[in-house]
Amino acid sequence: MSQDRAAVRERAEAVLRRLAGEHARLREDQWRAIEALVVDRRRVLCVQRTGWGKSAVYFVATALLRGHGPAAPSAAGPTAGPAPTPPDTGPTVIVSPLLALMRNQVEAAARAGIRARTINSANLAEWDEITAEIHAGAVDVLLISPERLNNPDFRDSVLPRLAATTGLLVVDEAHCVSDWGHDFRPDYRRLRTFLGNLPDRTPVLATTATANARVTGDVAEQLGDALVLRGTLDRESLRLGVVDLPGPAHRLAWLADHLDGLPGSGIVYTLTVAAATETAEFLRTRGWSVAAYTGQAEDADRRAAEQDLLDNKIKALVATSALGMGFDKPDLGFVVHLGAPPSPIAYYQQVGRAGRAVAHAEVLLLPGPEDQAIWRYFASLAFPPEEQVRAVLAALPTDRPMSTQALEPLVDLRRARLELMLKVLDVDGAVRRVRGGWLATGQPWIYDEARLRRVAAARAAEQQAMTQYATTPGCRMRYLRECLDDTGAADCGRCDRCATPLFGADVSDAALTAAQTFLGRPGVQIAPKKLWPTGLDAVGVPLKGRIAPAEQALPGRAVGRLSDLGWGGRLRGLVGPDTPDGPVPDDVVAAVVEVLKAWAHGDDPWPRRPAGVVAVGSRTHPLLVGSLAERIAAVGRLPLLGQVPATGSPGVGGPRGNSAQRVRALHGTVDVPAALADVLAGLDGPVLLVDDLVESGWTMTMVTRELRRAGAPAVLPLALAVAS
Template sequence: MSQDRAAVRERAEEVLRRLAGEHARLREDQWRAIEALVVDRRRVLCVQRTGWGKSAVYFVATALLRQAGAGPESGGAGPDSAAAGREPAGPTVIVSPLLALMRNQVESAARAGIRARTINSANLDEWDEITAEIHAGAVDVLLISPERLNNPDFRDGVLPKLAATTGLLVVDEAHCVSDWGHDFRPDYRRLRTFLTGLPERTPVLATTATANARVTQDVAEQLGDALVLRGTLDRESLRLGVLDLPSPAQRLAWLADHLDGLPGSGIIYTLTVSAAGETAEFLRARGWQVAAYTGQAEDADRRAAEQDLLDNKIKALVATSALGMGFDKPDLGFVVHLGAPPSPIAYYQQVGRAGRAVEHAEVLLLPGVEDAAIWRYFASLAFPPEQQVRAVLAALHTDRPISTQALEPVVDLRRARLELMLKVLDVDGAVRRVRGGWLATGEPWVYDEARLRRVAEARTAEQQAMLRYASTTGCRLRYLRECLDDAGAGDCGRCDNCAGPLFTAEVSDAALTAAQTFLGRPGVAIAPKKLWPTGLEAVGVPLKGRIPPAEQALPGRAVGRLSDLGWGGRLRGLLGPESPDGPVPDDVAAAVVEVLKAWAHGDDPWPRRPVGVVAVASRSHPALVGSLAERIAAVGRLPLLGRVVPTGPSGAAGPRGNSAQRVRALHDAFALPDELADALSGLDGPVLLVDDLVDSGWTVAMVARLLRRAGAPDVLPLALAVAG
């Protein structure tokens, strides 16, 4: 191969200057990657720290390939190949995990004169236009999500032609390819199919900032014969610290007092959606300009929040991990975590958002005792046991697709977990997604229990490692780098253990009192169910469509959510599976009274005052619920009408994975004693229905239906806690 590599590098430097400014120069490993892609047509895995410039590699390579004409048959790019009449290489396809990241990439590409488009769920009406532009050679870069690879229309109508003409394939956040990675996504495994459809010697680039040795090896093996370029994970701009504050109120108070001591604008990460909302609300009440960012927010609201942070209109974005891989702000001045992520690798990725274009940035972890409980909850959403997987496979046909909704009544899994399982089965070849749902392929499939167990054990080890990070007396950055198998990691000289703490744990009395008052406010809404789950008739339950208004509950109230920063810890301790049963504690009873007062006289009061109290006879906490109902009746001077009692064996109506299974278990699972039925028949107002925990909401819905069919004019649900 005759190739003037020096000339290619000179042109690469020119493109980089257009992309990043006149003073930009290629790092040595950036050039090695570009050289391997453009000249040698290799597959490359770049494991480099956030801010190193991985996107520059694929944008520069794209520009060279598109300008120089480097089809696989050409034997490599050259500065004169376009003049020689060769066709330019096809478009670069970037598989990227989040829309926010795609938006950043499109803007970055435009700075280098690279025409980038994206195909995603938010621009379905543009697919035909973009596809035509690709075929006309008018698109340099196409960004798609991994989920798009198995969209039936895209997979069957766009992907084959796209794979055949791709000039460069880029797999961004490549650790997601590996189920050893902290953010494994089954859809990424579909890249194997894409890889097999590429013309011979099509260059492939995989990039990530967060891969330990095991993940690196796994991804490299899946790429096949890949050049691995692994650099140091040191981040000279970051100063890491940990503050051990004993309560959520003190952590919120610390933020309110010390945000002005943190440089520039930044991100405050929380572990749950409710914590993000609470934190943002409290800080706004203390005068700070902040916004909340979660996966449950509308896309337009997320975009507005991102832009406000980019424009430094707010001090902080209070975010869940939904922001993790999808945001690029080089001058981010700080990252604070309210609660620890479940692994040092995930933590390193999130803190890596800071300090990319500033001399120093502050990184602080404020761990909480509740972190481990939240980790356990998310771990419970892992791949299901074999029995449940086999039940789904048995329900599928090879000739008639079944929708995810129709599968739910068949298997005891919630929607998100069922969809995750189906994606894994699809990647493994056991099922196939088509228009209208899922088909069984009939191919043999083996449940790899040993591997799943090893992955689960790895997750547990990562959690323990995160706990050790918070308590280590050694260099914190060195600890994180060693967790990612970064060879040669030394002490940073900057973190709180190396150089001494920069921040104190002190909080003002005013901020602490405000935080305690804010978090101590009881009261969250319980939304009534209005529609039956689909597919109930398939499991023998003759219910479908809309729940008749005459059988619905009214909106209800609970003291708090189990995930709340305020009441969450107290309620988890009271309602946990290992918690002893007993009379309702005085502080919790007082909170219930406050909820009732606010409900009666607040902005959204109940339509009529209740005229009686009914308890749901709890199997797990009978004394707790019974005493709570008695105290409410006494305080409200209301008659205690009785208890709705469960029928059947113990556990017959226990928690279920999804709504259809929950309704099936609860159908005809409760009975009204005769004296309660008699009391309901003559009422002229609503009854207050008392329970301990609202999880799916179907116990309340089914019991309310029973009460209303027996004569209760209305039902007002009241619970101690709402799950989630």
């Protein structure tokens, strides 16, 4: 058997050279993983740093299992090594989270002579052809997303045979399997079913670069009897540093001044879509060739931006976490974070994009005091409380499918949060996804509140650890490695704690002035609602289809978004749910006046000058909204016509609720006072409708509807802030 293993290793080394070049050699743990998969047909969990070569393990193993490796050396005899894979053995199935990763891996497989295909939402027309190729044995590697495992057509027509004939299962980014992981995805839990349907001794490989001891143990337990290969997480090419700056304008100015001092091309990560968009726009005004990359961009635009960075046509992508796992540019020279991710593990994963094929790469964090508010917001979108989950289970029938759109009006959850919850319930067996929607299974289900509390506590601890990373007096790489439970963690000798910092906090007067001017520009548009939410009749609201043009608002304006780098922090301090009420500050009034001037004389002006001001009656900030309406009326020499209460039904349609529930809460509660109604009919211009915060937009929409029905010729919404 020792000779057999030696022969297998020789063939494995030959495949690696085809994949990575004539000078490539297997690392010892790479060989141990391949040996366990190919010879022993075991399950393996490989926790290794980015750039270590995890993909080489499964491509080499695939080549050997599928009989595409070089023949055994003649001296070993015709029987040396395991017999070639029989023709009816199925392909390697790689479960991978992102299309970008799939594209890279299909290209890499081809270099090793491996035929790879992918089934995803972007190639629906090719599914039948690919399925036929799989059944004919013409596909060596099939890449699928975890979501595909529960697509009804794929699950019922493709998955059973695929699971029964899989030659090797690869779970990429396996930390997503664990709800202790920084990027838990419910669909990954479906792998339990896939694992259970695999033939005996089917090898399984799970890989990740970002797993601490708890996540590693959780994933290994789910795999069952797995060989765990965990290596050092040190990245010798990365030079870590933190630059502490006073505020958003200084951070933008620093980027504009110091990008030319960063090697090659790289990534500037931001925490929000608005920050990515603003940062890219500002850097372009300072002469830098950059592109924004967010989850809200079209797929074609994201692909083009990725390619421009790969081709070094731009200095940087300014990206949210949408550019994370799967983006592979070995010569990436730097990663800068404008704001800290919520955990050291997530941070390590993102900075791991840099320095894979270069001797040195710069990794810099520019933290801000607003980071923790952003962390809290995303944490608030976690798994809903039990009463909301039970409401969903009670609303779902057991005999006919209900779509997410039809279910949404019956429960007070926004679409994304509802879909996430349904996925978890599906994995737990309480619901089932079928053609046409979802069914309740009727199976008993327990709300594991204790576990959810433990996960929330773990997330809070990770946030605290990330805060401490910025101020740690010791080695930064050692700190990150210790957070990931790397037992070999030691001082790196390269970071700004171990050596003289290469970057200071200096910014030029010109760049700072430009950044302050850029971020100080007030004004964002409020788009009017034109369609009612679907399914309102199911909750007793007789509204559907298009909102009548005679009841719509005109396009409105706000000072800024709560997520803006410039006005965001100032506005959060005024309109947040826990902020004290009080008169509107003078500097904010000045910003509102600038917004009104630009609105009146800009490229898209209001059709007519407002004829009066109406305030939305606020339950949380009556002094703020009332004083804002008074100041606007005084500056514009307009009559203050009064206010319209719009508090809605208590406990329904809150800030985390969906549109249908918000309309339900407001319907029938908005009452235009008789005295105001008498005035509206005689106006010769629009009403300026003033509020503090636009979240869903339905309060403005419902108040506008009642004002228009009472006789207002038009309504111009004006708010201090919009939520996003």
